[in-house]
Amino acid sequence: MKTKDALYNFCLRLADNNLVLGQRMAEWCSRGPILEEDLALTNISLDLFGQAETLYEYAVLLKEANITADDLAFLRNERQFYNSLIVEQPNGDFAFTIVRQFLYSTFARLMCEALMNSNDESLSGYATKALKEVKYHFRHSSEWIIRFGNGTEESKNRAQFALNELWRFTDDLFVMNDIDHELISVGISFSLDDIFGQWNFAVQEVLREANLFTPERFNVIKGGSNGIHTEHLGHMLSEMQYLQRVHPGAKW
């Protein structure tokens, strides 16, 4: 595989994570548990959309074809999306959304820290800028986890339930394929094995403070970075892409 093709695909993977999770967080708009939290969730959504846009624009540049960032977001099918499975999981209740955010943001933070050392300037630039936002997402979600765990019996149960449900999707965050191997060999990316230990440590640290259990690994599902998804992504895309599909080229 050529480096350029690998980098293009890698940008899509990073961008798709942001776009899909951003769309999920946008679904909270006007449904937040309190006004301030409604703003917090949609702020996170906008951060993620912004990150996705930066990466899609870069992908367009790499592709040297007549496509736009919007085409990448709105005209690809489910199997052409490379996001992790965890970000496409439906929102569930507030605890479920926060646990999903926490598990992903912990990963994204380590990812950005590692990509800051990429020898690709666009990627390291992206990572440096995104890290500030991702750190805040981690802070926001991890503090909620600690409140849930030490709150009422109900908040603790809901957080634990979410953790148990989402845990099987976390291995998928660390799956590598040919793209990774190519990019690692040229110093653009790094081995995801290197951050797995740190991710585990950071997650455990918060769970311990929250008095929540680390779930058992079972029914592990993987496939996101190879375009294999759970049934939820297709439904989400059909709603998100509806306008561009029905009115191609429609502008705001």
Add this chain to the structure above:
Amino acid sequence: MEINNNQFPQWEVFIQTKSGSPFEHAGSVHAADKKMALQNARDTYTRRNEGRSLWVVPTDCIVATTRDEEEEFFDPSLDKTYRKPNFYKMPKGTNNL
């Protein structure tokens, strides 16, 4: 004060727009604890780059004058125009003071 008791406690938010300038009251938020109050203040009042620093204060920690006290607190200064700087002549060349 607590009309709707299923809400988190109220906090007052003060924003400093740049280093050295005073903290100004921006509004209020509801939050369960200090950390949440700061984050809610950030998300509610600084989304458009309004701030460099934030204070949050539990609303019930603010000591305020009441309407009843208005006359005795503030009316005596009404007729003390000599306390204003209007009577000083401005030196030449200080138009923008």
